[in-house]
Amino acid sequence: MIPKVLTIAGSDSGGGAGIQADIKTFQELDVYGMSAITALTAQNTLGVQSVYSIPIDMILEQLASIHEDLRPDALKTGMLFSSFIIEAVSDKIKEYGWGNLVVDPVMIAKGGAMLLQEDAIKAIREKLLPLAKVTTPNIPEAEVLTEMTLDTMERRRKAAKILQSLGSESVVIKGGHGEGDTLIDLLYDGVSFIEFKSDRIHTRHTHGTGCTFAAAIASFLAKGQSVDIAVKNAKQFIQKAIENELGIGGGHGPTNHWAHRKASVSL
Template sequence: MSEMKVNKALTIAGSDSGGGAGIQADLKTFQELGVYGMTAITAITAQNTLGVQGVYPVPVEGIEKQLHSIGTDVTPDAVKLGMLFSSEIIKIVAENIKSFSWNNIVLDPVMIAKGGASLLQQEAVLALQEHLLPLATVITPNVPEAEVLTGMKIHTIEDSKEAAKMLHDLGAKFVVMKGGHAAYQGNEVIDLLFDGNVFIEYRSKRIASIQTHGSGCTFAAAVTAGLAKGYEIADAVREAKNFISIAIEDELNIGSGHGPTNHFAYGRRNIHA
């Protein structure tokens, strides 16, 4: 009997007690897309669909121990970086990525929760630009995150393209400019993939829903899963786009605020297709 190839993905991110974002969303996405998930938890949040009630960073030593435990035993095929909170955490994560020569790094620059709570300290933005962008295979910012990282305002599709070029110049090999926050796009959501030369557009209808908590985490985790399975970046982004679109469309309607996306939906729809 031949040995089964197990594709593995590591998420380095915060824990969401409500289960819709962060580590919990990442593991659900990995599982649904057939990838074995591992974690290094950077912070614990007290959180639900109404907002973030508290953020409690894990000591840097604890984060380093988690990364060392994984790096010395189970090598991930892809790594997703989510909520990193502080410059100290960013630096230790960057050091371990380089030390263990991890590849397929997906940087989701988590900064602000749906309810408005800050999930990245201001001084950490510079550390992210300096230490992580040059290591990123792909960065997946939404419009507000791209504005913070580039210092420019984004009002048009051309602005999004200019921001993508700036992020590429800062070191990211690929840039995915997400369109979910881009109200100027009207009834469409246009995500842009930039490789330093050309743009690929991914279009979908805009879904009127507040059941979008964790959508950014989920999208980036789906890209990570695709890379872990050996997909080319364009195919990984295409699957991620389909995954999150279906997850938003098939509402769970959990909680009284911004409810979580439906991580079951993509697999169930494919089964019944």
């Protein structure tokens, strides 16, 4: 059987993030990709010009159609925009019994545009995280969710424990916003910590890295991999995507989703 993976997220008209990045990732990792669109954005590498939220009824109809015929083996959430959408989507994920949920708590676009309404933070904590197999905040997102400053590794570990205590089985605090030339993605599974280290790639072409990373984790979970192996392989996938930049656009350009295949990396 072909693994099926669902993304519940916003659409990026520039193709670098959101459902576009997710579907590209699914295709590259040999899983069947599906989508439920939560919002439309007008954006490019220079920034987000506007955001339009999809009516909740339409979001729920997309989820119902998928559940009826194409039950996912894993899924990920990205930009959910409002507390109303987060609560409605969370209720349906729970009702349908969908597992292997990867929560990417998208809050701010690379160009600085806010992609999450203020009232949505509480809904993420209380409704979405308790359903998650893995939650993948970057440092600023983890700071918002935990109301802490994460300027040391010790604080990141404490934040990971807090997020895991909210219900997520595992937490990965991504290190891209950290200091230095060595980045550390910190995985906590409720028992132990694993650090995934990589060299910082000095490039402005990093649009969609969080979406792609989470989509890759969901893809590997759908294939039956354990969380630690799925995170390790997703890390390799996104590292190749950043290293082999496309050089598209005048701002924060997209990552290269086919880089791992062209490099013949076995994941």
